[in-house]
Amino acid sequence: MSRRKKKHYSGIGGQAVLEGIMMKNEEHYSIAVRKGDGSIAVDIENYRNSVYEKLKKIPFVRGIFNFIDSLILGMRSLNFSAEIYAEEEDQGKDGSGKPASGSKSDKAMTTIVGIISVVIGVGLFMVLPVYLTGLIAEQIRNDSLVAIIEGVIRLAIFLIYIAAISLMKDIRRVYMYHGAEHKCINCIERGRPLTVSNVMRSSRMHRRCGTSFLLFVVLVSIIVFFFVRVDNLALKVLIRIALIPVVAGISYELLRFAGRYDNPITYLISAPGMLLQRLTTREPDESMAEVAIAAVEAVFDWREFLLNEFGYDYTGEDEEPIKDEDGDGFLDEDADTDASDEGVSVDADESDEDVSADTESTDDAAAEDANA
Numbered sequence: 001m002s003r004r005k006k007k008h009y010s011g012i013g014g015q016a017v018l019e020g021i022m023m024k025n026e027e028h029y030s031i032a033v034r035k036g037d038g039s040i041a042v043d044i045e046n047y048r049n050s051v052y053e054k055l056k057k058i059p060f061v062r063g064i065f066n067f068i069d070s071l072i073l074g075m076r077s078l079n080f081s082a083e084i085y086a087e088e089e090d091q092g093k094d095g096s097g098k099p100a101s102g103s104k105s106d107k108a109m110t111t112i113v114g115i116i117s118v119v120i121g122v123g124l125f126m127v128l129p130v131y132l133t134g135l136i137a138e139q140i141r142n143d144s145l146v147a148i149i150e151g152v153i154r155l156a157i158f159l160i161y162i163a164a165i166s167l168m169k170d171i172r173r174v175y176m177y178h179g180a181e182h183k184c185i186n187c188i189e190r191g192r193p194l195t196v197s198n199v200m201r202s203s204r205m206h207r208r209c210g211t212s213f214l215l216f217v218v219l220v221s222i223i224v225f226f227f228v229r230v231d232n233l234a235l236k237v238l239i240r241i242a243l244i245p246v247v248a249g250i251s252y253e254l255l256r257f258a259g260r261y262d263n264p265i266t267y268l269i270s271a272p273g274m275l276l277q278r279l280t281t282r283e284p285d286e287s288m289a290e291v292a293i294a295a296v297e298a299v300f301d302w303r304e305f306l307l308n309e310f311g312y313d314y315t316g317e318d319e320e321p322i323k324d325e326d327g328d329g330f331l332d333e334d335a336d337t338d339a340s341d342e343g344v345s346v347d348a349d350e351s352d353e354d355v356s357a358d359t360e361s362t363d364d365a366a367a368e369d370a371n372a
Contacts, residue, residue, distance in 0.1 A: 009189060013208065014185070018082065020295070022295065025299040028299040030042055031045075040294045045076070047076075060249035063256075075111060129150050154222065162279050162280060175279075177292070188300075193303075207259045213252070213273075216273070221243075224250070
């Protein structure tokens with residue numbers, strides 16, 4: 001099998017949920033959850049946003065709707081994983097062994113919790129930095145310096161938040177599933193058969209990760225808000241909230257660019273997010289890798305992908321996987337790799353028509369990975 005240093009983009013993306021993983025490929029998405037008895041529950045659904053389909057080729061605008069789609073799919077995925085837990089608790093209480101259907105009240109409660117989370121997020125990362133900066137603004141006569149301080153405070157709050165929740169036991173398990181999701185995608189995009197052994201040896205870092213997207217949002221907001229200045233505190237907060245779609249659109253384009261191309265610029269852009277993923281991902285165990293594989297296989301034919309993109313017809317006999325020894329998110333080549341393969345890029349091999357088709361799938365993937 002030809003081993004190439006350049007990644008072949010699969011167009012799939014995902015998100016970690018409670019004891020499981022969601023994977024999306026085009027309009028299909030699956031949610032795989034590990035149950036208490038050790039089995040894996042898999043749900044397959046379709047999701048297509050007609051508005052996004054019309055706008056997905058418009059830069060910056062498409063990122064806004066992809067962000068909304070990510071929130072919707074995230075809520076659906078959490079609903080399913082929560083229902084699995086509810087069913088097992090109900091079975092344990094009544095001993096009937098019959099699965100309980102998810103109640104409307106449970107779904108409504110999850111939706112309410114999601115809305116509250118968004119409100120808290122806006123308050124924590126948008127309103128609080130403005131308020132804290134306002135406390136010292138009168139002592140600082142330089143408006144530019146005030147804007148920079150606000151941005152630094154926003155970045156500090158974000159990093160403290162990420163570090164703090166990583167200390168929670170349940171969140172650590174979610175981060176482990178997050179790592180399993182990344183490992184699966186890296187395994188596929190490096191042309192390796194999707195086996196537990198190969199997944200475990202793949203990197204848990206990925207440039208299209210939602211962690212990178214959130215970091216882009218924080219950094220882009222610092223730049224955008226620097227040029228939008230008003231004295232009234234209430235008006236300043238409203239403007240910050242109103243500009244969230246603009247910030248999300250710009251951040252999405254950066255994530256998409258960094259995830260599509262392999263060059264020094266994209267490596268530089270991706271570096272902060274990849275570093276932050278050392279907090280938001282953890283090394284999973286093999287049982288988590290199995291859940292991730294189940295989620296991928298429900299919506300994506302990785303064998304056909306290997307054949308079409310790498311010319312590798314997988315027969316079930318695996319070779320020794322390429323390892324990511326330095327943990328940079330890119331698998332290291334074996335010493336005997338053909339020199340002709342070293343510079344091969346999927347972008348160089350594709351026709352203009354193929355590039356256009358890949359762009360559409362990568363648009364979806366960037367947003368889907370932004371959930372994770």
